[in-house]
Amino acid sequence: MFVKHSTILFVFLSIFICSCSSNKPEIKEGTIIYSADYPNHKKNAFLYSILPKEVQISFKDGVVRNDISRANLQNILLFDCNKKQMDIYFQYGEEAFKTKLTPNEIQQMLDEQYQYAIELVDESDTLAGFNVKKAIARNKKNKLDVITLWYTDEIAIKNPNWYNSFGQVPGVLLAYSVDRYGIRMDYKAVKFIPEMDESKKRLFTLPAKGTAISYSEYTKKMNDLFATFE
Template sequence: MNKYIHILVFLLFLSFIYGCKSDSENHAEGVIEYQVSYPKMEKTNFMLDFMPRKMTMSFRRDIYSTQLTAGMGMFRSSFICDKGKGEFVQMVKLINKKYALQLNEEGIKKYIESQPKVSIEYTNDIKEILGYNCKKAIITLDNDKNDAFTVYYTDQINIETPNWCNEFTDIEGVLLEYQYEKYDVCMRFTASKIHFKEVDDKNFELSNEYKLISEEEMNKEMQEIFDSFN
């Protein structure tokens, strides 16, 4: 009888050990690096040298943050999307000016509704990006040009509802290649590296160095910044 008890205890111990993997081992915490390109900008445009060329996305389960930097650090734009809190934060730094926008779920919903409607055509095509099988979808925007482009997403990275706070909300997977246009600048993001590791809490916090402003004020500031790149 004691023999069977010992075996049972040993099996329970093994299940505990293998069931307690860290978030990084479960592909639920880490950093994704994206290369940034500008498909609608002339390659001869000298302002390309000043545009962001890399974006990093730090994530942990149901929260993630992104960061873009340009002009040797003089310009920095960050986003924090916290599904647990139902909160979206945008932080912008330009030289010595630091502004932040904070939206709750209702504010996020209004923002998405204010953007051109997105039509998604799902396909059976698969593309491998950094060893991950990514499904292809074709996006068509309900704008003046009916812009269309492809995106690739995977369900092999464990971010909970990763697109809840953006226009791709119906896509159930992490986007490893996609396109985004705002302030008259079209940016295409392609994942170049993925590191599963512990992420510092500071990546998901709003620094008190930033002044909170309204959505209208933030749009005005961002438009002025990107106008200078055109």
């Protein structure tokens, strides 16, 4: 086991949290801060207490970085929305792993996700300073799984949601829910920082160190670790 139980729960957060969209060129870079909640796991005090309650997503010129760090743990997911490419980096202590997904692995990742029918709704609001629109996602295999989505078209990133379950939504998701490793996660944008300093702009490449593994190996490690909670 390459991580402790109290750290593996941070890994899965990144995979489906950020989205890529927009026809408007106004906003090309910045950081979105999301609150995170786990409605089905509040009775498990230990599990709920160590799950992160905040996630930050940075983007610039169509590249999106999800970076979660705590003590000597770092988990990075890097999405190139222009080229539809994805990289993963995970470090805990002296151990580091990285995965550059092939086109087939990206398709495998997409096939593993729940499939939703998307209904765009004529309803609007504001969230974290953005104008947002509403959509409803209905699980094609589970009629009880219905998710309310809020998205904005005010961020200039192409290829909306190409790597998540909500590919038909034409905007950056600012409120939504996803399932990963048996955990339902609710995300809601709470703050937007419109510009990044030069040090953050250099973060859109992964660290050089780390043992290269395949996406299947990465997924197996995560599944094996989460199986210990059953």
